[in-house]
Amino acid sequence: MIYFDNAATTLQKPECVLWAVIEAMGTFGNPGRGVHEPAMAASRAVYDARCALAQLFHGENPARIAFTANATEALNIAIKGILNPGDHVITTAMEHNSVLRPLYELEDRGAELTILPADDRGRIDYNAISASIRDNTRAIVCTHGSNLTGNLLDIGKIGAIAKAHGLLFVVDASQTAGVFPIDVQKMGIDILCFTGHKGLLGPQGTGGLYVREGVDVRPLLTGGSGVQSHSKTHPAQMPTALEAGTLNAHRLAGLNAAVPWLLETGIDTLRQKELDLMWAFYEGVREIPEITVYGDFSARERCPIVSLNVRDYDSAQVSDALFSQFGIATRPGAHCAPLMHDALGTGSRGGVRFSFSHYNTMEEIKIAIAALREIAREE
Amino acid sequence: MIRKQERVVFTFHTTTDAMAAEIQCKDLGGRMIPVPGEITADCGLAWCAEPQLEEVLRSALNTAGIPVQGVYRLMI
Known part of the structure; x- marks a missing residue:
């Protein structure tokens, strides 16, 4: 997992x-x-x-x-x-x-x-x-x-x-x-x-x-x-x-x-590792045409979070597919942030949130990017 | 029987202040006790030490900025 x-x-x-x-x-x-x-x-x-x-x-x-x-x-x-x-x-x-x-x-x-x-x-x-x-x-x-x-x-x-x-x-x-x-x-x-x-x-x-x-x-x-x-x-x-x-x-x-x-x-050491993971994931998924990534990525320093959607799929279905088919745990839906979803235009289907910690690995990032490519290809 | 001796007792407003006091006082002498009934029938913590330590303990608590509720001389 x-x-x-x-x-x-x-x-x-x-x-x-x-x-x-x-x-x-x-x-x-x-x-x-x-x-x-x-x-x-x-x-x-x-x-x-x-x-x-x-x-x-x-x-x-x-x-x-x-x-x-x-x-x-x-x-x-x-x-x-x-x-x-x-x-x-x-x-x-x-x-x-x-x-x-x-x-x-x-x-x-x-x-x-x-x-x-x-x-x-x-x-x-x-x-x-x-x-x-x-x-x-x-x-x-x-x-x-x-x-x-x-x-x-x-x-x-x-x-x-x-x-x-x-x-x-x-x-x-x-x-x-x-x-x-x-x-x-x-x-x-x-x-x-x-x-x-x-x-x-x-x-x-x-x-x-x-x-x-x-x-x-x-x-x-x-x-x-x-x-x-x-x-x-x-x-x-x-x-x-x-x-x-x-x-x-x-x-x-x-x-x-x-x-x-x-x-x-040292929280700085841990955060840099988390940001390395997050940026590698972001760079990997932003190139996939069927994926929409939300938020501002203009500054390196940000929380190690990437929220996205695949095609016009419901976020809950994508998150479920990620876990049931690939063993990847993410969070779909509204994330208790209704006004932010309204601003992003994701009020009705929510988003799939990937959030990273220092113990995650680059290998896991690669597996997740490949899984998203696979899900995006399915139609 | 409980043998009574004169002691100096410092009381505090909160358990947090009492715990901060313990760190400052433990190497100077004394120990934490339940607040004696002569002061108040409370359920708080108090620092109890031999009377001659009063000034050194006062000074240590004051230097550390720990608020003291009261200082008492009691036969306990």
């Missing part, structure tokens, strides 16, 4: 991640709910994971990293925790539903929403950001990289616009955390939402958000915190403020192994 669905989740994790989870499952107590050794072992692993992520993202300190079950939960906390009825918020057509649906929900409750359009290659006009700012604009919420085309947004540039206008800047780093360098302080990011199971190479069920010092986020959940138990209100201090209930320490132990592995191996 050849696995090219790494934008959904990376399949192969470093071995240290697997062992860390297994060891945690057999030894951890409840993190932050006791002082005996099993509880302390869990608390230390969770704290170490915060430290590693704060280092990776250049956060001020580990307490600014709160853990969630996934990026969707982090984005819901961020979006619903900073916006109020009457606020105006700017986002883009590149977004995943984990950004769009919370924003639509707030729009129904009285917030104002501007969605910057994408062109037929999935690009947005940066000048439109400043032009969209109103007196009541509170925040810009956007992805760092499209999960459909792989194109990046220049979050440093958008962060500077946000700072110049006194706006909060929320970034969805689902496709880029652990792949691209992210410096929350230099890039002017107020809240960075991430998932643990894609580029960070950790287990599913892990994710979180960085919140800049001084930014208050209303919690989505309140409840058990392990501290200040006689207070009627949930603790206001980060990260406890955004972490009601027992954390997923078993899986966070895996993330705590994955992030140091990434830091030691």
Whole structure:
């Protein structure tokens, strides 16, 4: 089997991640709910994971990293925790539903929403950001990289616009955390939402958000915190403020192994390999006349993603043929990015997404190109 | 029976602060304990050490920028 669905989740994790989870499952107590050794072992692993992520993202300190079950939960906390009825918020057509649906929900409750359009290659006009700012604009919420085309947004540039206008800047780093360098302080990011199971190479069920010092986020959940138990209100201090209930320490132990592995191996080294694979695949498929590739390929630095269609075939049929006949795993359909598909003109049939990771090989790329030639020839 | 001795106890706002404190304090002396009931019937973590270590621990926590909720002298 050849696995090219790494934008959904990376399949192969470093071995240290697997062992860390297994060891945690057999030894951890409840993190932050006791002082005996099993509880302390869990608390230390969770704290170490915060430290590693704060280092990776250049956060001020580990307490600014709160853990969630996934990026969707982090984005819901961020979006619903900073916006109020009457606020105006700017986002883009590149977004995943984990950004769009919370924003639509707030729009129904009285917030104002501007969605910057994408062109037929999935690009947005940066000048439109400043032009969209109103007196009541509170925040810009956007992805760092499209999960459909792989194109990046220049979050440093958008962060500077946000700072110049006194706006909060929320970034969805689902496709880029652990792949691209992210410096929350230099890039002017107020809240960075991430998932643990894609580029960070950790287990599913892990994710979180960085919140800049001084930014208050209303919690989505309140409840058990392990501290200040006689207070009627949930603790206001980060990260406890955004972490009601027992954390997923078993899986966070895996993330705590994955992030140091990434830091030691070097995300630049891994990304260059992924980009070599992606570009070889792109060069191979763009020459096939029956194939349409989507997105902007004018810059080398992009997420290692190529989405395409073959002839006028339905993307689900092509993806199914790739797996059932050639053992190649891809992702068809809408990819939870409806506005991006509308911009690309693929709203009705979706696209077939190939997404690569560092453990894929050039041999696999050649097999996939040959498989697509075969499928394209079938008619 | 539980033998009581005078101790200095540092409390923290969050478990995260307590874990950061453990890293700073573990080589200086003391250990993590449940927050004593004399302070609050909470379920949090506190750093407990011999009284003469108070200043060196305060200084270490302050240098590391770890917020301390309170410092107590207790017979525990």
